[in-house]
Amino acid sequence: MSNRAEHGDDQSDPGLSAIMSERRGLINLAYRLLGSLADAEDAVQETYARWYSLSAREQQAIESPGAWLMTVAGRICLNLLGSARVRRETYVGDWIPEPLPEPAEWINGRSGAEGSDPADRVTLDESVTMAFLVVLDSMTPAERVAFVLHDVFRYPFGEVAEIVGRTPAACRQLASSARRRIRTAQAAVGPVAEQAGIVRQFKTAWQARDIDTLISLLDPGATATADGGGLAVTHLHPIVGGEQIARAYAEIARVAGDRTTFLERTVNGLPGLAAQQDGKLVTVFAFEIAGGRIGHIWAVRNPEKLRSWQFS
Numbered sequence: 001m002s003n004r005a006e007h008g009d010d011q012s013d014p015g016l017s018a019i020m021s022e023r024r025g026l027i028n029l030a031y032r033l034l035g036s037l038a039d040a041e042d043a044v045q046e047t048y049a050r051w052y053s054l055s056a057r058e059q060q061a062i063e064s065p066g067a068w069l070m071t072v073a074g075r076i077c078l079n080l081l082g083s084a085r086v087r088r089e090t091y092v093g094d095w096i097p098e099p100l101p102e103p104a105e106w107i108n109g110r111s112g113a114e115g116s117d118p119a120d121r122v123t124l125d126e127s128v129t130m131a132f133l134v135v136l137d138s139m140t141p142a143e144r145v146a147f148v149l150h151d152v153f154r155y156p157f158g159e160v161a162e163i164v165g166r167t168p169a170a171c172r173q174l175a176s177s178a179r180r181r182i183r184t185a186q187a188a189v190g191p192v193a194e195q196a197g198i199v200r201q202f203k204t205a206w207q208a209r210d211i212d213t214l215i216s217l218l219d220p221g222a223t224a225t226a227d228g229g230g231l232a233v234t235h236l237h238p239i240v241g242g243e244q245i246a247r248a249y250a251e252i253a254r255v256a257g258d259r260t261t262f263l264e265r266t267v268n269g270l271p272g273l274a275a276q277q278d279g280k281l282v283t284v285f286a287f288e289i290a291g292g293r294i295g296h297i298w299a300v301r302n303p304e305k306l307r308s309w310q311f312s
Contacts, residue, residue, distance in 0.1 A: 019069070022065070025066075026070065027041070027122060028123055029073055029148070029153060030044055031100075031122045032127055032128060033078075033144060034084070036097065038098070038304070039084075040122075043073055043076045043077050044073060047069055048069075051068070067159075071159075074145060074163035075165075078141055078142070081141035081145070082141050091230075092228065092230030093227060093228055094226065094227055094237075094238065095137075095229075096226075096227035096305075098305040099298075099300050100269075101308065102124070102265070124268065125269060126269070129268050129270055129286075130267065130270075131296065135182055136148070142166065142174050143175075143177055145160075145163065146160050150171070157169075187295055190292065195270060196264070196271040198217060198287075198294065199264065199287055200271075202217050202273075202294065203273055207262060209250040210250075214245075214249060214250065218245055218293060218294050219291070219295045221242070221295075222294055222297070223239065223295075223297075224239040224245045224248070224249070224298075225299070227301060229302035231301075231302055231304065242293075256277065259278050260275055260276065260282075261276045261277075263275075267284055267287075272285050281306055282301060283300065284299075
């Protein structure tokens with residue numbers, strides 16, 4: 001997991017370069033807390049807006065500008081998580097965190113390939129896998145913030161308490177509860193090379209509409225979840241059962257026909273697939289693989305969550 005952010009390095013120089021050097025750490029924190037790159041960028045922008053609303057004297061009085069920025073970003077994300085729960089009550093279908101491609105393959109949704117800023121990239125590790133983010137999304141906002149700050153970014157509970165607005169002891173309990181959720185939900189995954197091989201086999205069998213092979217690659221209790229957000233056609237409810245998924249995906253391949261191309265791509269740091277239809281990216285697939293079989297498929301079709309993807 002990520003080490004604690006080095007948020008005190010530039011305390012002697014609260015100038016523009018020192019302040020902007022914190023951007024990558026802020027993006028990494030906000031994405032893990034919100035599960036959305038677009039929301040993370042907005043949260044970081046709001047963080048900087050609050051910094052520059054301070055007077056020069058107020059800025060100079062802050063001992064560690066980096067720590068101040070991380071604290072403010074954490075509080076903004078905590079508030080956004082609360083409002084996001086309300087927004088998702090009207091979301092069409094299941095909400096899945098925004099998928100991220102390998103940094104070498106992606107662009108900032110607003111800037112373009114050559115102009116993208118490395119500071120906008122999210123460091124890919126086990127704390128941003130789709131399975132991990134989905135479990136984070138099941139937590140209360142306070143649990144999520146306390147856990148990510150302490151267990152991922154290594155903030156002491158005294159500092160976490162300032163952000164969450166609770167006592168250090170309460171934050172310790174929140175993080176402990178979140179940790180139990182992670183342990184309960186996480187499966188023992190195999191090596192990345194093994195996962196890549198299984199995804200490749202799945203892609204080949206899917207394109208061939210080989211239902212028997214698909215069934216053999218899927219755990220009998222597997223689940224497939226899709227997110228179209230009401231902006232793309234997809235199944236609104238999770239498909240449960242390996243055989244049911246195999247037959248449903250074979251039908252998807254039949255309907256898509258030759259217009260769809262499946263590409264092997266890194267999704268949130270692990271092997272995944274991306275589908276292009278008539279040359280346009282339409283879906284990103286993330287997988288949870290354990291015991292040599294696929295236990296969960298997440299298919300993101302909401303175009304608003306695919307803006308950071310680009311293929312040559």
